[in-house]
Each structure stands twice: as structure tokens, then as C-alpha cells.
Amino acid sequence: MSQPGVTAGRLAKAPENFLAPADIARVFAEGRGGRRDFIRRAFAVATAAGAPAALAATGDPVILQLPVHSKGLGLPVVTDGYGRPSKHEANVQRRLSPGLTQTTQASVSFAPLQSLFGIVTPSGLHFERHHQGWWDVEPSAHRLMINGSDDRIVRRPLVFTMDELMRLPPVSRFHFIECGANSGMEWGNVAVPTVQYTHGMLSCSEFTGVPLNLLLDMAGVDAKRGRFILAEGADGSSMTRTVPMALVDSGEVLVAYGQNGEMLRPENGYPLRLVVPGVQGVSWVKYLRRIEVGDQPYGTKDETLHYVDLMPDGLHRQYTSTQECKSVVTTPSGGQVLLEHGFHNISGLAWSGRGKVKRVDVSVDGGRHWRMARLESPVLSKCLTRFNIDWTWDGKPALVMSRATDETGHVQPSIRQLRAVRGTRSIYHNNAVQTWLVQENGEVSNVQLA
């Protein structure tokens, strides 16, 4: 399973262009060319909001026309019983990568990480990965069956309706979900342009459901022989994945119906999916209709032919399911442009399939110097963690990187370190450090350091 644990190295003295919080006010003021006379500018600009044409040509303070929203009667409540984002945010969408797949039903849409804050992914922007398209399944007709590979391994096979599942004791937990192929294009030196496409098969939600081990207890599983489960989806892709019983026994694996406070979205498996915290998304089987308990791994097509790692010696590694410690800077990131020198917050996401993120270090000089970022709370196990760090950009080219360490001590490797072990012919399980180049003109792009 393991990618090489690499050492974080000594944290060098912070270079000059990292900023202490106490200096922010000074740098910010410098970046705007000083603050003299701003009370005059202030009133002019504040009152001009929405009515810029009314600015006095002299620049003198004048009382200007208020914008329409400060004078009129707005829209009523329940204009939309289920609300939508602002029309000004219409560009914040999940997107597919044209040509990445042969059909748009067996395809991917990427979450716009560059536009997101905090750790929750809005369900409307959650990445999609379908193997035979998505469905809006009728929940009253949906069933979940629990059975064994033979009559003795599950003594009381059961079939649940959604109503029956939703009456059982639920738990609610925040977890990330990442496709095993996330960042897969980077193996081959294809510098995908934006973080939406490099890392956007990643989302994070509060999931609500019933621990699978409760259902298995109800079904009377033979604890000695029941060492693996097979999860099976109801869509036409015959999606079936093996999950070791040790994970189920931990109580972490959920048969989930809730996501971010409401029912799962149809694109994400409504009305029922498996939640396997820390494990790649393909195991979180959507439209979940059946759990079979067996005494050995099932070796299905999606764990023997797909989602495997082609190693330099020509052999495939299978069942490398845990998503290792990883992070990425989302601001600034590829495709963005820094319009001004001066203060810029650097923000990003870190996560580990092994537990909690312990620390994130950030470099702006291609890894020569590192400084520890601030982690936003809460820091939860197998969940995204948001990090932020202050930076003032001096206008010179910068190489921006983040490197996460999890509570097991695993340090996110460089792409060079990862290739030394894994070679270059993989698709899946790339958790390498991502580098963004900020050019002198402010344009940010994806680069790979040799």
C-alpha cells in the first residue's frame, strides 16, 4: 500500500517574503499606495457603489445617489423554496475535461476547488464520477439486501426498505471523498492547467447514515469467517468493491442516506451509498443495493483491472485503496492571476486517509524554504483540513507548494520521490506535492519540478 514516507527536513528560517500577522496592516497600506486622503475617497466610493457614473469629476467628496438596493423593496421570502447561488457566481461550476473520456456517462466532473472556502463542499458542486451515468432512483422502491456468500456466513439475511434504515440509530460525520485517479494526469508530465482539473475529484461532506456493522450484527454474521464484504450498486455499471471487515468493524463504514444535512444528491448515489472513510471514492458504492459477506476478497473488475497501480517492474499493485496524506494550494493556483504586488493570503486543503492532518508546510521558493501554515478548526479524522498562511508577493517569480504531514507521521512526497518508487506509468494514487508557478506578470500555472 505504502508510498514512501519521506522526511520533512529542517524548517529553515522564514524568508523575508513571508509576513508576520502584525505586519499585515503596513504591507496592505503600502500595496495600495498609502492611505492619505482616503476618508475623502472613502465617502466618494462608498456612496458611489452601484452608481459609478455619478462620481464628481473633481474627486471632491459629494453625496451621491444611493444604489437601488438601498432604496427599493427587494424580493420576497421563498422566491425559491430551494435557493440558488447568486447570478454573479454562475461561473462557479463543476466541469468536465473535454476528451478525457469517450462518453459523458462514464466520465468525471471536477469540483471548482479554486472557488471554495473552508472544508464543506456544497452538494451542488460535489465532483461526479459515473461508470454508466446517474439516475434519480425512486426511494420507495429501493432496497438494501444483506446476505452471505453461503448460508452459514450470514445467518439471518435481511432486506431493508429506506424507511426501515432511516429508523435505525444514525451517526453523522464529516469525511472527504477522493477519486483514486485524482491528480492522475500529473504522472505523465501533463500539466493540467487548473486546480479544478488537477485535484477536483475531491469533495468533503457531513454524511449521515447507519454504521454497517450494526446491520451486519442484525443479520448475524459469522465473525470468524466473515472477513470481507462486497458492496454492489444498483446502476448498470455492475459496480462492486471489496472492503475488509476490519474497516467495517471499526464502525466507520456507513450505509449513508444524508449528505450535508439533506438526502444524498442523485449524482452521488441517492438514496443510499456506502461511505468508506479514508478509502478512494470507487469503494463508496452508489445506489447501494446489496452487501454480501464473504471469507476472501472478491477480485472484481474494478479492483483487479481498474484502480490498480502499474509498478516499474511491470506488476500491478491491487487493493491500494487508502488515500495517502496529500495537500494542494487552491489560492493562488493555475489559471488565476495576481493583479497586484503586496499581501496575498495563501490557502489550501490537506487530507489523509489514515487520520488527522498534523501540519502543513508551505514554500514559495520551490521547496528551498518551508513555513508552517495555520490549520482552521475543526481538524477531523479522514476529513479535509483548510490551511492558510500570510504571504506578500514581491513581484518576482514564485514557486508555491504545500506539503502535509498526518498524525501517523506520513509526509506528502515530492513527485520525484514518488516516481522513484512508483515509476511514471500509474494512473491512480498520486499524492505528490503540487507546484504552482507565479510569473512576474501575475499569471499562475502548473509546473513540475525536475
Add this chain to the structure above:
Amino acid sequence: MSQPGVTAGRLAKAPENFLAPADIARVFAEGRGGRRDFIRRAFAVATAAGAPAALAATGDPVILQLPVHSKGLGLPVVTDGYGRPSKHEANVQRRLSPGLTQTTQASVSFAPLQSLFGIVTPSGLHFERHHQGWWDVEPSAHRLMINGSDDRIVRRPLVFTMDELMRLPPVSRFHFIECGANSGMEWGNVAVPTVQYTHGMLSCSEFTGVPLNLLLDMAGVDAKRGRFILAEGADGSSMTRTVPMALVDSGEVLVAYGQNGEMLRPENGYPLRLVVPGVQGVSWVKYLRRIEVGDQPYGTKDETLHYVDLMPDGLHRQYTSTQECKSVVTTPSGGQVLLEHGFHNISGLAWSGRGKVKRVDVSVDGGRHWRMARLESPVLSKCLTRFNIDWTWDGKPALVMSRATDETGHVQPSIRQLRAVRGTRSIYHNNAVQTWLVQENGEVSNVQLA
């Protein structure tokens, strides 16, 4: 400010109809009339999902037609770049209470708490409270001004664009927001029928923004004289509220642009609102355009005439802004029907404007016996906390209640205890225990115990 601290009383021995987790399998099986022959039923029902007409009349196991979603090609990715809930969930909406207000612009919509899981409120279901309607404000024209009530109290008044604010160091935090008038109808023995209307002016989000104290530092506030701020919104309602500087100094008060990972929704103040954790929603000024620093409370209309507490002696209490410790059972709740005897999970929400929820006790017999519920993690300060507790309903009438205790020791009072101090003529700040009556026919309704 304070509502009376009441004692929790001795926790009595659990009555028989509370269920230990180990008994769930037994009770569940009894509730469905036994589990014999279910493997036959199982295959019949599982394969019949979506094709019930094909059930064999004999009830014998037969291989039936698969549902269409198990055979066909589904919908492509990015069918909707910003996704929507399932069509089967169309009834889960925020709703207004007809006749509650004279116009629908100065009105309220309530969040459907009975349908929500966990602690995150989907932004599309976040409650609304507008004083003069909502607007989709153009963010590039929006400004935030920081000034003082005189020239010396703020030495460097500032005006920020949205771009400037979003470059500053942000924080992300989960907090509840509750309207001060939530549960207000209950003061007058008006038994509003559902939890959507009794408690639905309550939502919880991950907010992202800049701590206000950073902006005030940048503006050079006189720490001795600057003891209060006035927050002013840009909509036509002239919404202005005083916030004590002590709250701002704590770093908790945010100038927020992000909500649940994306930009604020227009109904919730896009592009900028104040976040004042633990304090009633009216202080979370939407479309925030100005912060003034002063040396005394401002006594605006919305803190002297509205959002005040009419006490039994005829005087008004003002500035009772903190939302005290409170909880409510959301399942089962008014308007729902229990269709079967047997196991039912009881679930609800607890919160406190003073900090973390420490415990929640649940009663099913009108407060004679209480038992401690399970709190879902994470338990965060000034944030909703989800609780769950097992229950098997024996078919007799039940009075279901929850009672929260926060980390300061404040115990949620009964409505009788609250009225003994506050009288019956209030509108705001009702944090009393809510009681739901489960009748023998399974119907659940809102009752007030004498």
C-alpha cells in the same frame, strides 16, 4: 440577559421503553413480525424494486425483471453544473407561515428541520429573514467602510472592495444562526403545528471571512474609547445593530463572504455579512456596508423597539442578544406520523450562544424520567450539535422532550419556569423545552404542558 438557570434534577432509572443498543436487533425483528422466511421475501422484494407488478402471486422466489436503472445508460456528468436535490425531495423546502407578516418582503421563511440530518444546513434551505426584501448585490460595486463616530476614535478610516477583503487572512468556522424570534409563537400558547414553524428560524453553516478585529486594527481604533461597533446593511431596511467591542476583541466576529464552502447566498447577505457567533440573527447584518466604532451603544430602532423583551412589570429588556442554551427534537415532531410500533430513533438539535453543548437529556413521558442522548461529533462552540437516542414505541401516548445543558452549566428551562420569570407577553428569546405528543394512532402534535 439571563434566563433562570434551572437544575437538571436527578436522572431517574431509564424506563423500560428506552432501548439499549444491544437490543435493537431483537426489537427491530419483533416490530416487523419476525424474520422467518425472509430470505425468500428478500429475493422477491429486492429484485422487484421498480417492477412490483412482476411479483409472483405464489410469493415463491423468482428472478424478476430488473429496474430500468440497473439495465440502461444513465444521465451524463454536468447535467447540471450546479446540482439540485432529487425530484423525490421536492417537498423539502423552506416555507413561510401564511399571515404571519403583512408583506412577504418583511417576512420569514422557515428551514425544514424535520427533514434535515447532522448539523450542516444546506444553503438552499437556510432560513430567511428580510426586513425589506432580498437583493442579488453586484459584488464588484460593493464596499465596506470602517469609520469612527468622531475623527479620533478611528485614526485611519478605510474602504474595502470585496477583492481587498478576500485577499486578507481568513478563518473558517461552523456556527449556528438563530433569529431572536424563533419559537416566539409558543409564548402565547399558540401550538404551531410543526418543528419547521416552531424552531425553523435556525440554521448552521461553515462561515469564512476576515476577523473584524483585524480590520479595526488596520483602521487604527482607539482601544480605550472604541467600546461598541455599529454594523450597517446596504439594503433599504436601514438595519443597524450595536455589538460590544468585547465580542469583537475575542476574534469571533467575522466579516464573512463564505458560507458552506461557497459565496454567501443572496438571501443571506451576498456578498458580505457580519457573523456574530452566539448572538441572535438580527445582529448578523446582511449586505454589510459599514462598521462605525463608537463609545456607547447606538440605541437603534432594531434594538430599542424591536428584539426587546416585555417583562411582567411592563418594562422592556434591551440588548438581550445572546441565544441561550436550547434544544428540540426534530424526529419525531409535529405533523409526522409513526406508522409502526417498535424501534424509532429519536433525533434532534441542541445549541448554546454561550459555548459548547455539554449534554442533552430526552424524556418520552413528559419529563418524569430523563435519559442522556448521544451527541454526534464534532461538538463545537456556538454551533448546532446533533443528538440521537434509541427508543422503542409501545403504542401508548408519549410526550417527547429534550433538554440541553451547556458548558457554562445553563440548563434549558421548561416553559413554566421561563414564564415564571418572563411572563407571557414576550416575542423573543424563548429557549424553553419543546414537547411533542405522540398519540396512539401515531400522529405527533405540538402540546404545551401546564
